[in-house]
Amino acid sequence: MEKGIKFTLPEDFHQRELIQDLQAYHCIQQEETFIKRYVYYDTFDWRLYNKSLVLCSTAQTLLLQALDETTVLARATMPVPPVFLSDIPGGSLQEKIAPVIEMRALLTLLAMEAQCTPIRILNNDAKTVVRLLLEVDTLAEAPDAPPFASCLWLKPVRGYEKEAKKFSQWLTHKGWTVSHEHCYLQGLAAVKKQPGAYSSKIRVHVQPTLRADEAAKVILRELLHIIQGNTEGIKNDIDTEFLHDFRVAVRRTRALLSQMKEVFPADVTARFKKDFAYVGAMTNRVRDLDVYILHKARYTALLPAPVRSDIEPLFVYLQRERAKAFRTLVRRLDSKTYADISCRWEAFLGQPPAAHAATAKASRPIIKVVRKRLRRRCRSVVQLGSQQLTETDDQRLHALRIACKKLRYVLEFFVSLLPGKKTALLVQHLRALQDNLGAWHDLVVQQETLRHFATMFVGPDQQQHHTLLAIDILMHRLEEEKQTAGQAFPALFAAFASRIAHHNVV
Amino acid sequence: MPTLAIYHTKGGVGKTATAVNLAYLAAQSGAHTLLCDLDPQSSATFYYRVKPKLTSKAEAFIKGGKHIEGNIKGTDYEHLDLLPGSLSHRHLALALAQVKRSKQRLREVLEPLQGAYAYIILDCPPTLTLVAENILLAADYILVPMVPTTLSLRAYQQLCAFCAKKHYDQQKMLAFFSMVEKGKKLHRDTMDHMFKQCSELLHTTIPYVTEIEKMGLMRAPVPASAPNSPAAQAYRHLWHEVQDRVQQA
Numbered sequence: 001m002e003k004g005i006k007f008t009l010p011e012d013f014h015q016r017e018l019i020q021d022l023q024a025y026h027c028i029q030q031e032e033t034f035i036k037r038y039v040y041y042d043t044f045d046w047r048l049y050n051k052s053l054v055l056c057s058t059a060q061t062l063l064l065q066a067l068d069e070t071t072v073l074a075r076a077t078m079p080v081p082p083v084f085l086s087d088i089p090g091g092s093l094q095e096k097i098a099p100v101i102e103m104r105a106l107l108t109l110l111a112m113e114a115q116c117t118p119i120r121i122l123n124n125d126a127k128t129v130v131r132l133l134l135e136v137d138t139l140a141e142a143p144d145a146p147p148f149a150s151c152l153w154l155k156p157v158r159g160y161e162k163e164a165k166k167f168s169q170w171l172t173h174k175g176w177t178v179s180h181e182h183c184y185l186q187g188l189a190a191v192k193k194q195p196g197a198y199s200s201k202i203r204v205h206v207q208p209t210l211r212a213d214e215a216a217k218v219i220l221r222e223l224l225h226i227i228q229g230n231t232e233g234i235k236n237d238i239d240t241e242f243l244h245d246f247r248v249a250v251r252r253t254r255a256l257l258s259q260m261k262e263v264f265p266a267d268v269t270a271r272f273k274k275d276f277a278y279v280g281a282m283t284n285r286v287r288d289l290d291v292y293i294l295h296k297a298r299y300t301a302l303l304p305a306p307v308r309s310d311i312e313p314l315f316v317y318l319q320r321e322r323a324k325a326f327r328t329l330v331r332r333l334d335s336k337t338y339a340d341i342s343c344r345w346e347a348f349l350g351q352p353p354a355a356h357a358a359t360a361k362a363s364r365p366i367i368k369v370v371r372k373r374l375r376r377r378c379r380s381v382v383q384l385g386s387q388q389l390t391e392t393d394d395q396r397l398h399a400l401r402i403a404c405k406k407l408r409y410v411l412e413f414f415v416s417l418l419p420g421k422k423t424a425l426l427v428q429h430l431r432a433l434q435d436n437l438g439a440w441h442d443l444v445v446q447q448e449t450l451r452h453f454a455t456m457f458v459g460p461d462q463q464q465h466h467t468l469l470a471i472d473i474l475m476h477r478l479e480e481e482k483q484t485a486g487q488a489f490p491a492l493f494a495a496f497a498s499r500i501a502h503h504n505v506v
Numbered sequence: 507m508p509t510l511a512i513y514h515t516k517g518g519v520g521k522t523a524t525a526v527n528l529a530y531l532a533a534q535s536g537a538h539t540l541l542c543d544l545d546p547q548s549s550a551t552f553y554y555r556v557k558p559k560l561t562s563k564a565e566a567f568i569k570g571g572k573h574i575e576g577n578i579k580g581t582d583y584e585h586l587d588l589l590p591g592s593l594s595h596r597h598l599a600l601a602l603a604q605v606k607r608s609k610q611r612l613r614e615v616l617e618p619l620q621g622a623y624a625y626i627i628l629d630c631p632p633t634l635t636l637v638a639e640n641i642l643l644a645a646d647y648i649l650v651p652m653v654p655t656t657l658s659l660r661a662y663q664q665l666c667a668f669c670a671k672k673h674y675d676q677q678k679m680l681a682f683f684s685m686v687e688k689g690k691k692l693h694r695d696t697m698d699h700m701f702k703q704c705s706e707l708l709h710t711t712i713p714y715v716t717e718i719e720k721m722g723l724m725r726a727p728v729p730a731s732a733p734n735s736p737a738a739q740a741y742r743h744l745w746h747e748v749q750d751r752v753q754q755a
Contacts, residue, residue, distance in 0.1 A: 158587055
């Protein structure tokens with residue numbers, strides 16, 4: 001039954017009393033009660049919820065709904081629970097969620113049972129004029145526990161809208177209220193899950209007058225939370241983005257330690273920078289291989305159709321290497337070394353602020369420290385970029401990319417301290433520049449790595465020869481893309497530099 | 507999505523019973539279905555407990571748009587809507603004769619509804635007027651129920667001859683036997699003969715049984731009121747066979 005207007009039932013409602021009440025005022029026909037089981041999915045970072053979408057499966061059908069619950073946007077037949085986008089049959093539903101979930105895995109967040117009793121309100125000809133559905137929702141894992149939600153759905157019958165309106169008024173007079181809350185949200189609350197709770201973005205607000213060392217610790221604690229939140233997902237190899245978010249948080253931690261020079265004692269900063277450099281390095285191999293494997297479709301599409309299958313052995317090799325590297329990574333995440341680093345870091349972040357600041361900058365208001373850093377970072381990006389305009393060089397472009405990254409981190413860490421509109425515009429131009437530099441850098445690295453991979457396929461075998469040829473074609477295609485990225489750089493840099501020159505963000 | 511007309515020039519062959527039951531089965535499969543009662547007797551409307559529209563005019567019907575959409579009623583069953591019949595439909599042929607493109611008018615009237623419904627099923631009156639020509643052009647498939655008797659078959663042959671003369675696509679005619687009494691030798695012989703003669707006939711036969719006659723009393727389709735009865739089974743078979751033909755096309 002398609003749903004219509006939802007009325008929330010009082011917590012102490014009893015189905016028998018409700019039906020008796022309905023019978024006293026209306027001619028009704030109660031139908032057989034049935035149970036529907038719903039399983040709800042979203043990614044670890046709530047990508048569907050953040051787009052106001054709900055994905056659930058019921059009776060081998062996958063439904064994509066809007067969070068307002070009344071609209072089914074798309075459906076697909078799905079005999080087994082989906083994990084990745086590729087598990088969902090091609091069609092409207094897959095097309096709609098593809099740009100939202102991308103490479104992320106769908107996690108089962110909630111399984112519930114809806115006990116549904118259809119009731120029809122009849123007219124004098126015993127004709128249905130209003131359809132009702134009494135729904136009592138319980139958690140699938142605890143069917144005997146009290147329901148977490150009960151509601152009555154009212155669905156008008158076409159051509160009998162007056163009767164539906166009259167009945168709706170009757171329900172309102174009885175004190176029942178129309179609800180727009182999705183039972184999915186009520187179910188999540190019942191299992192103590194907070195939708196949107198995780199994000200890889202920094203979402204803390206820092207007071208401008210807060211001591212610099214305390215403000216830095218607030219952000220570092222948030223980053224630690226992200227690192228810890230992703231660790232299990234990495235170990236269980238759920239999808240590639242657990243490791244990606246973990247690495248970004250580690251990199252941000254190192255960047256913040258570098259940017260907050262003299263806020264913490266030099267030996268402390270040096271020690272933790274070394275620790276996090278180690279943590280970052282132990283994830284490099286798996287991430288590098290993940291990137292290639294994630295780009296498989298793109299690489300294949302870059303090749304002429306007749307040689308596309310020749311690249312397959314490369315991906316078989318990459319998968320094998322990834323499996324090896326992953327085992328090493330898990331071992332390191334479970335190691336004493338990593339446990340010690342985590343303990344040291346948590347203890348440091350948990351320390352209360354010392355009454356006497358350990359360094360000169362530690363007790364300064366964070367806003368002053370941030371302003372100075374931003375000025376310096378902006379200057380550095382403009383200088384490096386201007387040099388790049390006169391002479392293009394891979395090494396310098398890399399240095400510029402790093403400078404941009406440092407600036408972006410400072411802007412993101414302390415966004416709550418900066419003027420909103422100006423900062424947003426600056427970030428917009430910076431992001432465009434970073435995308436360009438990132439694409440350039442990725443292509444340089446990909447070419448180098450492909451050159452290395454190619455050595456694995458040198459041999460007398462005919463198939464090896466074909467794979468080598470396919471890699472060679474791929475490298476040429478990547479070179480073309482690199483040239484295109486290089487041509488776009490001057491305009492993007494000019495737009496960013498002009499934003500810096502004309503608007504004093506800091 | 508296909509429009510199925512249940513049509514025969516002869517009356518009393520089980521057209522309305524077929525339309526009512528197939529529309530119900532289509533809706534039960536989850537497909538949004540519209541049953542259009544084009545018969546002035548409005549029996550399909552009665553079966554679905556909807557009050558026929560007494561005030562509407564045939565001229566308004568053939569204008570379509572809001573005159574049609576505003577009259578559609580939901581039935582007792584999910585996914586099944588009904589365009590009620592009207593006594594004024596007896597003037598449809600006259601009204602059609604007054605307008606341009608008089609033979610295509612029904613098709614034009616139904617066209618805007620195609621997006622909203624997976625199936626449109628027409629319960630047609632027994633006629634060979636302009637209304638019939640509209641039906642023959644508007645429907646993707648014409649289901650022709652035939653009682654295995656001489657007169658009914660003769661009427662079917664006349665219909666085929668009419669279609670041939672007017673160059674209507676005879677491929678869309680799906681004839682089947684209805685109100686079959688297997689105890690009668692005449693029925694058995696007639697069917698044997700026809701199945702040998704016409705390979706395109708549907709294989710399902712609808713029996714002449716009390717459950718179908720009781721539809722007037724129950725005011726419900728047979729698969730809803732007597733789901734395990736032979737009549738309900740027969741209509742289910744017929745619906746599957748029709749669906750197969752539709753999917754093959």
